[in-house]
Amino acid sequence: MIWLSELQKFGVAFTAAGVLFFIFGVLTFFDAALLALGNILFVIGLILIIGPQKTVAFFTRPQKRRGTICFVIGIMLILSKRSFIGFFVECFGILGLFGDFFAVVVQFLRSLPYIGDVLSHPAVAPFIDRIAGVNHLPV
DSSP, X not given: OOOOOHHHHHHHHXXXXXXXXXXXXXXTTSOHHHHHHHHHHXXXXXXXXXXXXXXXXXXXXXXXXXXXXXXXXXXXXXXXXXXXXXXXXXXXXXXXXXXXXXXXXXXXXXXXXXXXXXXXXXXXXXXXXXHHTOOOOOO
């Protein structure tokens, strides 16, 4: 089991709430208020999980610069009530920032009881691997 400090536990809760509000914002036809609330909660949660210094270091890495710029512009567009365009710009930024983690997330999900069976199914696995960029090493 992963041991988290109290602050990190709150960070996980804030991040999860941010993702949920972001999904609800999309489901309600790009409601700017829900998307903005989701963005704010997600960023607060990220800061609480990894700390302010590491968050700044993550977002200012040279290879993450394009993702950071798109993420920030997307948030600004959503906050200025241009939620549809801001959503797509922000999604491009999220892919640029967190695209490296998708393979790790897929491998973790495959270790879960029911979800892992679905993601490892021969009809689904190649599609998921291509999207997440999972590389299988020959055994």
